Amino acid sequence: MDLFWQLVINGLSLGSIYLILGISWGLIFAVTRTFHFAHGATFVVAAYAAYLGQQMGGHLILAALAGIIGAVLFGLAIERFLYRYLRRAFATPLVIFIAALGTLITVENFIAMGFGTDAKPLEGFPIKVIKIGRVGFNNLHVFMFVTAAVLLIGLIFYLRRTKNGKALRAVISNPEMAEVLGIDVQKYFLLAFGIGSFLIAPAAVLVTIERGATPDLGHWAILYSFMPVIIGGIGSIPGAALAGIIIGLAESIGIWKISSQWQLGIAFVVLVIVLIIKPTGLFGFRVYRGKI
Amino acid sequence: MKRSISIGSLIIIFSLLVIYSPSTGADPKEYKIGAILAMTGAGAWYGQVMSQGFLTALDEINAQGGIGGIKFKAVIEDHQSGSGAAAISGFNKLVNVDKVPFSFTSYTAPTLSIIPVANEKHVLLLNGGAVGPKLVKASPYLFNNRMLAVMHGLGLAQRAKERGFTKMAALFWNDDAGIGTHKFVEPRWKAMGGTVVAAEAHPIGTTDYKPYLSKIMAANPDFLALWQWGKDWGIAVKQAREMGFTKPIMGIEFTPDAAKIAGATADGYEAVTDYFDPKGTDSWTQKFVASYKAKYKNEPEFYAANYYEGVYILTELIKKAKAKGGDYWNGKALREALIEIKRFPSVYGGYVEFNPEDGTCKKKTALFVVKGGERIFQKYLEIQ
Numbered sequence: 221m222d223l224f225w226q227l228v229i230n231g232l233s234l235g236s237i238y239l240i241l242g243i244s245w246g247l248i249f250a251v252t253r254t255f256h257f258a259h260g261a262t263f264v265v266a267a268y269a270a271y272l273g274q275q276m277g278g279h280l281i282l283a284a285l286a287g288i289i290g291a292v293l294f295g296l297a298i299e300r301f302l303y304r305y306l307r308r309a310f311a312t313p314l315v316i317f318i319a320a321l322g323t324l325i326t327v328e329n330f331i332a333m334g335f336g337t338d339a340k341p342l343e344g345f346p347i348k349v350i351k352i353g354r355v356g357f358n359n360l361h362v363f364m365f366v367t368a369a370v371l372l373i374g375l376i377f378y379l380r381r382t383k384n385g386k387a388l389r390a391v392i393s394n395p396e397m398a399e400v401l402g403i404d405v406q407k408y409f410l411l412a413f414g415i416g417s418f419l420i421a422p423a424a425v426l427v428t429i430e431r432g433a434t435p436d437l438g439h440w441a442i443l444y445s446f447m448p449v450i451i452g453g454i455g456s457i458p459g460a461a462l463a464g465i466i467i468g469l470a471e472s473i474g475i476w477k478i479s480s481q482w483q484l485g486i487a488f489v490v491l492v493i494v495l496i497i498k499p500t501g502l503f504g505f506r507v508y509r510g511k512i
Numbered sequence: 513m514k515r516s517i518s519i520g521s522l523i524i525i526f527s528l529l530v531i532y533s534p535s536t537g538a539d540p541k542e543y544k545i546g547a548i549l550a551m552t553g554a555g556a557w558y559g560q561v562m563s564q565g566f567l568t569a570l571d572e573i574n575a576q577g578g579i580g581g582i583k584f585k586a587v588i589e590d591h592q593s594g595s596g597a598a599a600i601s602g603f604n605k606l607v608n609v610d611k612v613p614f615s616f617t618s619y620t621a622p623t624l625s626i627i628p629v630a631n632e633k634h635v636l637l638l639n640g641g642a643v644g645p646k647l648v649k650a651s652p653y654l655f656n657n658r659m660l661a662v663m664h665g666l667g668l669a670q671r672a673k674e675r676g677f678t679k680m681a682a683l684f685w686n687d688d689a690g691i692g693t694h695k696f697v698e699p700r701w702k703a704m705g706g707t708v709v710a711a712e713a714h715p716i717g718t719t720d721y722k723p724y725l726s727k728i729m730a731a732n733p734d735f736l737a738l739w740q741w742g743k744d745w746g747i748a749v750k751q752a753r754e755m756g757f758t759k760p761i762m763g764i765e766f767t768p769d770a771a772k773i774a775g776a777t778a779d780g781y782e783a784v785t786d787y788f789d790p791k792g793t794d795s796w797t798q799k800f801v802a803s804y805k806a807k808y809k810n811e812p813e814f815y816a817a818n819y820y821e822g823v824y825i826l827t828e829l830i831k832k833a834k835a836k837g838g839d840y841w842n843g844k845a846l847r848e849a850l851i852e853i854k855r856f857p858s859v860y861g862g863y864v865e866f867n868p869e870d871g872t873c874k875k876k877t878a879l880f881v882v883k884g885g886e887r888i889f890q891k892y893l894e895i896q
Contacts, residue, residue, distance in 0.1 A: 226730060336557065342774075343775065349756040354567045357756070432743075472726075
């Protein structure tokens with residue numbers, strides 16, 4: 221039974237990261253309907269900006285701040301100078317998707333050229349091991365869970381209680397109608413990219429503290445960014461959050477009786493099962509109504 | 513009539529001379545060699561340091577005018593961190609387009625996949641990185657100038673027994689090298705009176721070890737054995753300690769970048785591995801380290817050292833093959849030279865001695881313990 225509870229704890233910390241990835245990508249996709257594959261590049265940029273910040277003598281908190289700033293600037297730049305340009309040129313969603321994929325690969329390669337391919341860890345987090353019987357975890361895992369909860373609650377609050385948040389929900393619900401009502405849709409596209417990129421940065425920093433940053437993390441990040449959104453239901457922030465936790469738990473508990481090496485496959489099994497039972501995702505019906 | 517007879521005689525005599533005179537063997541314009549390395553993908557770090565190692569040696573030799581005035585040229589192909597298909601494609605190019613008679617190789621799976629072509633085209637292969645058990649006796653054209661993992665694994669088992677452990681948990685790469693090492697060590701460990709309470713295989717380059725470590729911790733072993741290489745052991749050790757795993761961790765790899773990742777959590781980690789000490793007193797070691805540092809601003813580790821050493825082994829082969837006369841710039845002649853020489857100076861200090869029967873070698877192997885990010889030499893091991 222020790223193993224089961226160990227796997228639950230692992231699943232919650234892993235799921236917390238998936239939750240952050242899911243809500244950050246989910247917001248961007250819900251608002252702009254852009255399959256933002258370059259979100260993985262934003263993750264890598266945040267990780268390396270934080271690493272660079274620390275190498276320049278910054279404290280871990282300043283390094284994390286550098287990561288957030290780097291991610292937001294990168295996300296805004298991608299929307300402003302790439303996607304907006306492509307939309308104005310009447311590019312098809314496939315063309316935009318390919319451009320985003322190309323951006324991810326390019327960024328990963330440039331980072332590999334500049335920083336090398338070995339893992340770059342962020343130092344300075346005072347790790348404290350917590351043991352309950354033979355179940356072990358640490359304060360970083362707790363911090364991941366708390367961070368994810370704070371970001372989720374903050375985002376939901378922002379979308380429901382603020383003027384800009386309500387405008388974003390209007391764009392999610394019906395962009396054409398929102399435009400007719402005088403909402404500057406392009407401005408809110410940019411805002412969605414800014415918030416989405418802001419949200420992904422803490423996940424990048426936490427993963428870098430735990431495992432170190434590598435250029436190929438972008439592919440991992442984008443995979444676990446859109447999977448919770450599809451499972452949770454496109455347009456539903458709570459759905460993406462719940463799906464992130466479900467994937468984390470399923471991946472972790474799934475290896476209880478089977479070999480650990482099949483962990484990634486478990487996430488896809490969950491994806492396929494959900495899509496077969498409910499093709500619109502767990503909270504998919506809300507997409508049409510555009511509720512958050 | 514007389515004149516035509518004498519001309520005919522001259523033609524016959526000249527033809528006979530051409531046919532029966534021993535060939536002097538034409539020198540190539542340059543000694544073009546190949547390398548199949550992990551230049552991209554999760555293991556790109558290996559490709560980087562390995563290529564830096566042999567390029568350092570090539571630059572040194574070329575700066576002195578090459579071998580008898582003939583300079584080296586290297587063509588590097590990418591196996592994308594373990595892809596057999598990419599390795600075959602790159603190797604075919606090296607053999608058919610670049611016409612190389614010698615190639616460096618790395619990683620077990622790509623090396624095994626290019627062997628049929630190497631056998632057919634008689635290309636001598638020198639591996640200084642891969643450690644998989646399947647490389648033993650894999651081809652008459654494959655030689656390994658690093659000790660293979662199975663020998664290091666056996667050394668680790670001997671050390672674990674010496675420390676009085678019985679319950680082993682193993683965490684290893686899910687490839688020929690990792691699985692092969694585990695399969696080789698497991699029965700021998702059991703024969704020593706030990707048991708294996710957990711065996712977890714993971715993909716190369718894994719960055720989240722929590723699932724594997726969870727199972728290992730639940731099995732309550734006496735120690736954890738790592739059949740991993742590169743940076744992976746550093747991440748695994750760090751995450752194990754940060755999950756509260758307090759039992760000893762032993763492995764068959766030490767690399768400075770992994771130690772940097774692990775930080776203080778690596779303290780006490782024991783490694784049985786090739787003994788290349790960049791701070792060693794051997795004059796050749798010092799010359800190599802100085803040359804490498806000047807070029808790449810980093811201290812070399814043993815991967816770079818193996819490939820650097822490989823170029824100097826090749827240099828000896830070329831000299832030996834050329835001295836024998838005939839066409840010498842081909843894999844057959846180079847292989848024969850290697851079998852004849854067998855024992856070469858090693859940049860580790862001492863010698864590297866090849867076993868022509870199975871392509872393996874003997875080199876300095878030692879037990880280290882990590883403290884403060886540095887590996888501290890404990891003793892040389894005589895692996896039985």
